[in-house]
Amino acid sequence: MDIKEAVSISFKALGKKEAHVNDIAEHIVQHIAEFQGASVEDMKKKVNSFLAANVKSKTPVYAKVINPKTKRSRKGLYKIKPEPKGTQVIRTEPDRKKKPNPGGDKQVQLPLVFSNTSCDKIFCGKGGEFAVVSELLFRGYNASIMSADEGVDITASKGDKFFFIQVKTSFFKENKLSVFIKPNNFINSSTANIFYVIVFRYSCDGHMTNRFLILQNGDINRMQHGGYISTSDAGMTIKVKQDNRGLFIYNRDKQEDATYYLDNFDLIR
Incomplete structure (x- = not known):
């Protein structure tokens, strides 16, 4: 960083x-x-x-x-x-359908620019889990991927504390992404330290790298009750968008600054 x-x-x-x-x-x-x-x-x-x-x-x-x-x-x-009026967010890949408009909208460089690249769902999801385990190991956590998927993808421990982590991997498209999380009996009934990590990849100096949004179960509950995350009987949808100001978790006309949660593994404690 x-x-x-x-x-x-x-x-x-x-x-x-x-x-x-x-x-x-x-x-x-x-x-x-x-x-x-x-x-x-x-x-x-x-x-x-x-x-x-x-x-x-x-x-x-x-x-x-x-x-x-x-x-x-x-x-x-x-x-x-x-943000100035008429500002256009710069995309990471050229929009070939849109004709250039010389002297038109002013363009502003994003503080965080993400790739629209995608990959096979199975490989992408497992790659995100290993990426999170790697980051945790570098930070002194004893972390491993669960053999069976029952809503918790990773278990980790540090000292005498244990953590349960669900990972969702996605990519930005038109400067937005969303992940869907199904209801889970263990998470809903547990008082343990539950975390959700959204992993996304972007291009930096020609190389792909990973970024992480770390959300605790309490953050999720607060955002659900506040209307920042949409919830139904089928599950919840977390939507993230970016502009020249940063990252935001949003739902309809509500949005919350998500920059604090970006790469903040110190929240897992």
Whole structure:
């Protein structure tokens, strides 16, 4: 993970319209595994340097916060730049059906760009499970894939705690994806640590890589009751979309920022 993604995750996790460089740096060092143990002061310099450069770039994601009284920018304080009207999201693959429109809609580079590639359902699903097991092993969990599929794909343990994980693997199409999860008696009746991991692949510098949305059973229940996840007798559907602001779990006119859950394996604890 680079500083760009770390800033994006921390900025959203803070849950504020505006965030100070100091707060972002402290959150990165405290909550993002790749940067834990780093110097807070060094991280402040990196965050400040990145944000200052981003604001001056051709396609800024962030903007300085202006004091309405003095009309000057507040030192170290930034906000996410509002999406301009007429913005068109850049797709990872060219839309051959759409003719170019010179001088038309302005294009903005996504902070996260995903591939529309697909694969055979059986191989894709099993590949996602092994990808999650691999990430857990690297993080010190004793993880393994269940021999029989009864709603739980992976069991993992760390210290004296045990975790049960269901994995769904998907790909973005038109900047959206959805996964369907059937009802499961074990999950519905269990008070154990249940997690859902949505795995998706995307192209980075010509190489395919994996990303993960980690949702705890409590997060799922809250989103269901809040109307962010659609539920029926047949099961539940989790929909995810992306734009130049980041990732969102959505259902009809409701949406919730999902950036906090992206690659956040620290939630499994």
